[in-house]
Every structure is written in structure tokens, then in C-alpha cells.
Amino acid sequence: MTQAQTMYEGLRPPYAAFDAWLKGENPGRLLRKQHEAEEVFRLTGITFNVYGRAEAAERLIPFDIIPRIISGREWARLAKGIEQRVRAINAFLHDIYHRQEIIRAGRIPVEMIARNAAFLSKMIGVEPPGGVYTHIVGIDLVRTGEDEFYVLEDNARTPSGVSYMLENRETMLQMFPELFSRNRVRPVSNYPLALRRSLAACAPAATRGDPVVAVLTPGLYNSAYYEHSFLADKMGVELVEGHDLRVVGGRVAMRTTEGYKPIDVLYRRVDDDFLDPLNFNPESGLGVPGIFDVYRAGGITIANAPGTGIADDKAVYSYMPEIVRFYTGEAPILQNVPTWRCNEPQALRYVLDNLHDLVVKEVHGSGGYGMLVGPTSSKKEIATFREKLLANPGNYIAQPTLALSTVPIFTRAGLAPRHVDLRPYVLVSPDGVTITPGGLTRVALKKGSLVVNSSQGGGTKDTWVLEE
Numbered sequence: 001m002t003q004a005q006t007m008y009e010g011l012r013p014p015y016a017a018f019d020a021w022l023k024g025e026n027p028g029r030l031l032r033k034q035h036e037a038e039e040v041f042r043l044t045g046i047t048f049n050v051y052g053r054a055e056a057a058e059r060l061i062p063f064d065i066i067p068r069i070i071s072g073r074e075w076a077r078l079a080k081g082i083e084q085r086v087r088a089i090n091a092f093l094h095d096i097y098h099r100q101e102i103i104r105a106g107r108i109p110v111e112m113i114a115r116n117a118a119f120l121s122k123m124i125g126v127e128p129p130g131g132v133y134t135h136i137v138g139i140d141l142v143r144t145g146e147d148e149f150y151v152l153e154d155n156a157r158t159p160s161g162v163s164y165m166l167e168n169r170e171t172m173l174q175m176f177p178e179l180f181s182r183n184r185v186r187p188v189s190n191y192p193l194a195l196r197r198s199l200a201a202c203a204p205a206a207t208r209g210d211p212v213v214a215v216l217t218p219g220l221y222n223s224a225y226y227e228h229s230f231l232a233d234k235m236g237v238e239l240v241e242g243h244d245l246r247v248v249g250g251r252v253a254m255r256t257t258e259g260y261k262p263i264d265v266l267y268r269r270v271d272d273d274f275l276d277p278l279n280f281n282p283e284s285g286l287g288v289p290g291i292f293d294v295y296r297a298g299g300i301t302i303a304n305a306p307g308t309g310i311a312d313d314k315a316v317y318s319y320m321p322e323i324v325r326f327y328t329g330e331a332p333i334l335q336n337v338p339t340w341r342c343n344e345p346q347a348l349r350y351v352l353d354n355l356h357d358l359v360v361k362e363v364h365g366s367g368g369y370g371m372l373v374g375p376t377s378s379k380k381e382i383a384t385f386r387e388k389l390l391a392n393p394g395n396y397i398a399q400p401t402l403a404l405s406t407v408p409i410f411t412r413a414g415l416a417p418r419h420v421d422l423r424p425y426v427l428v429s430p431d432g433v434t435i436t437p438g439g440l441t442r443v444a445l446k447k448g449s450l451v452v453n454s455s456q457g458g459g460t461k462d463t464w465v466l467e468e
Contacts, residue, residue, distance in 0.1 A: 014069040014466055017183050027414070033175050034065050034410055040171050045226060046164065061164055062459030064409045067172065068420060068441040069183075072468035075437060078141070078149060078424070081333030083433045084324060086137050086426050089156055089311045091327035093133040097123045097307060107322050112315060118364065120272060120307030122279060126296050128305045129204040130430035135303035136195070136267075137426040138162075138439075141334070143405035150337045150402065152421060154320070156311040157304060158269050161460075162425050163227040165440040166191060166234075168462040184467035186437040192234035194427055194434055195267075201429035202301045203264045206251065211264040214238045214254055216245075218270050218286045228269050242270070247290040252300045265301040266291075272306050314363040314397045315341050337402065343394035351398040352389065355382050358398045359450070360389070373450055375401050404450060407461070409443060419444045421452050422463065438463035 138159025140152040203211035217228035232239035253260035274284040279292040318339035324332040340347040362370040372385040406417035424439035441461040442452035452458040
């Protein structure tokens with residue numbers, strides 16, 4: 001039996017049926033299928049843009065044909081913890097933009113909010129339609145043991161990657177249809193319909209008739225433009241840019257061949273600062289002048305709501321267990337990774353003394369940029385990062401290097417273990433919380449790497465949640 005025909009030691013029960021299939025497969029066929037899958041991605045145009053690189057900016061997302069498989073029992077527990085966390089995040093956002101009870105109770109320091117660049121003071125007192133701030137959420141999870149999952153990050157602004165989740169599944173169905181007759185895999189293809197329904201359920205009181213939904217993109221050169229156009233197409237709604245929109249009669253309207261048509265719900269993929277040049281960055285050419293005034297008056301729903309970035313902040317993340325307890329009255333089902341806030345002198349001393357063992361991140365960082373992975377960094381890189389920490393300690397948090405679980409990937413030499421994380425996608429509306437079974441598995445394709453971001457050389461996998 002070749003390495004390509006068997007799973008690694010310690011086969012977990014959810015993989016049993018897949019492993020039985022794999023043992024009967026010819027390694028040459030699998031290699032051809034891997035190449036075919038890559039060609040499907042290339043022909044479909046599933047790419048992302050990389051900023052600040054001398055080489056070509058547009059890259060193909062690496063895709064691995066070995067799925068990540070989660071049992072129905074495991075998923076049920078994860079889904080319960082994800083819903084608890086997302087409800088707490090929404091309650092937290094409402095609170096900090098209204099009565100700020102959590103600050104009054106001394107559970108979070110006032111400076112954690114007041115001095116935070118992601119806190120949008122213009123949102124104070126604003127009531128989003130339906131009371132929903134985070135309409136679409138991505139919760140990044142890592143596994144460290146059989147029944148041990150940690151939340152690595154909360155993505156409450158504009159979580160990306162859902163198009164890859166959908167395309168990964170479509171590609172696997174095309175490459176290996178027989179696998180889905182052998183394994184009872186829960187579907188993900190209804191996500192675009194669920195997204196449109198969830199967004200429509202958040203329409204403002206000014207809506208007349210069926211809600212009009214649109215996706216606002218910064219444009220063709222944005223790193224996630226493929227996803228913006230993909231989701232608009234799959235939902236059957238218009239993809240618009242800022243220059244396509246204007247305020248007409250107290251409503252935000254989009255240009256059509258029949259004149260301007262009011263929009264009820266705008267799924268925006270434009271950052272707060274660029275959303276409205278009259279209220280935020282006056283230099284922005286990506287947003288819509290006056291849209292925030294219409295929003296405050298209840299004339300449009302913006303998803304996700306302006307100001308949700310405060311829940312993305314990695315220093316605020318360190319308080320999430322307390323946030324969950326405060327707003328739900330329950331113990332957190334999903335745990336945080338232990339976190340040192342570098343703006344605290346004692347924590348900073350510990351971090352500086354242990355940089356070679358820790359992962360250090362910018363509080364507003366994303367995409368794997370601006371971080372230090374101590375165990376895989378050179379002495380020079382650690383020394384450079386030490387200077388950054390000393391110059392601006394409040395810009396960083398630090399976490400231990402977790403013993404992340406691995407899943408097999410397909411290589412020319414056979415199967416090989418690589419570290420992964422998982423980003424489930426959550427939809428929130430007044431009708432409830434919907435969690436797509438599975439999500440996006442990101443995999444560190446480089447041997448020994450802990451960084452799964454595509455911008456840092458990571459790839460993706462199809463994620464299977466099995467029916468019970």
C-alpha cells in the first residue's frame with residue numbers, strides 16, 4: 001500500500017469511509033484529478049490579489065483535493081458555541097454604541113473602547129434596522145485536541161472567503177461524484193440564497209415591496225473582487241461601485257437603464273473610512289456621499305453595520321470570554337486562545353522575554369501581515385519586531401504557539417500532514433442565526449508553517465460536515 005493510498009496514523013472516525021475509498025484509488029488518477037482541479041480554478045478565474053509584491057498581483061488560490069471531515073456530533077457542539085459567541089458580539093456592539101453597561105460594570109476598561117481606532121463615535125445612539133450589527137460573521141477556529149477547539153479570531157467587518165468554500169465544494173462534486181454517494185455530506189450550496197434571505201430580512205422600515213439588495217465593491221483591483229462579483233451573481237443582485245450610487249430623495253439609489261432605483265440593503269465590501277466622503281475620509285472615491293446620513297435616518301441597511309470593526313480588534317478579542325458571560329449569562333462554549341495585551345506593562349515584559357516562543361499580532365492586522373511567529377523566525381526578525389513592540393506596544397497582542405492539529409494534504413510523494421484552521425460563516429437577521437455546515441478550511445501548505453492565509457502561501461480545502 002503506497003503512502004498516497006492510506007491516511008496517516010491515528011485515523012479519526014469521520015474519515016473511515018473516505019479512507020476506505022482512498023485505499024482503492026490509483027495514485028496516478030489522484031494526481032491527474034489534482035491537476036484538473038487546479039485547471040478548473042484557473043478557468044473559473046478563482047484568484048485573489050496580493051498587495052505590495054513585485055511579482056504579478058493576481059494569484060490562483062491553491063486547492064487540495066483531500067477534504068477536511070468533521071462529524072455531525074463535533075459540528076453540533078461547534079455550532080452551539082458559534083451561535084453563542086455571535087449573539088454576544090451583537091449584544092456587545094449594541095451596548096457600546098448605546099448605554100455602555102459593560103464599561104459601567106468595569107468588565108472592560110473604558111480606554112479599550114474610547115481610544116480604539118475602530119470605535120466609530122458617529123454610531124453612538126444609532127439603531128441598525130432589526131438591531132443587527134454583524135449580518136455576516138466569520139469565526140476562525142483552530143483545533144488542538146480531540147474535543148478541543150479555540151477561537152483564533154472573530155471576523156465581524158467583512159469576512160471573506162465564502163466564495164472559495166462554495167467553489168471548493170463544486171469542484172469536489174465535479175472531480176469525485178462517487179464520494180458524495182458514499183458519504184452523507186451536509187450541503188453548502190444554499191448559502192447564497194440564505195444570504196439574500198437574511199439580508200432581505202434586515203431591510204429598513206422605509207422598504208416598500210420586496211427589498212432591493214445590492215453588493216458594494218471597491219472595484220476590480222480589490223483583493224476580494226472575485227468574491228464580490230461571485231456573490232452578487234449567485235444572489236441575483238446588482239454589483240455596484242460607489243460611482244453607481246447617489247442619494248435621491250432621502251434614499252440611496254443605484255443607476256439603472258430606467259433611471260435611479262432605491263436600494264434597501266447594501267452588502268458593502270468597503271471599509272468604514274471609505275464608505276462616505278462627507279462623513280469619513282473626504283478623499284475617498286469608493287463610497288457614496290451622504291450614505292451615512294441616510295443610514296442614520298433609517299433609509300437603508302448597511303451590512304455589516306459601520307463600527308463593527310471594534311469587535312474585530314484583537315485586544316477586544318482578549319475580553320471575549322467576559323463579553324460572552326456578561327451578555328448571555330453563560331460560560332463560553334468555545335474558548336479563546338490565551339492572550340497577552342502588550343499595552344499592559346507586565347504583559348509586555350513577559351512578551352519581550354519570550355518572543356522566540358510566541359505569536360505576536362497587530363490588533364487591527366489581517367491576512368497574516370504584520371505578525372511574528374517566534375518559533376519560525378530568525379534572530380534578526382525577532383530583534384526587528386522587538387523594536388516595533390517597544391515603539392508602540394498598544395498595537396500588539398501576543399499568544400502562545402498552539403500545537404495545532406493537522407490534516408493530510410495530497411502531494412506528489414503521497415499524503416503529508418499540514419496545519420489548518422476553519423472559518424465557519426454565520427448569517428444574522430431578526431429571524432435568527434444561520435450557520436453554514438462546515439465553512440472554509442485554510443491550510444498551511446508549507447511544511448511546518450502555522451500561517452494559513454492565502455497571501456502567505458496557504459491554500460484551501462473542501463470541508464465536510466457529516467450527517468449524524
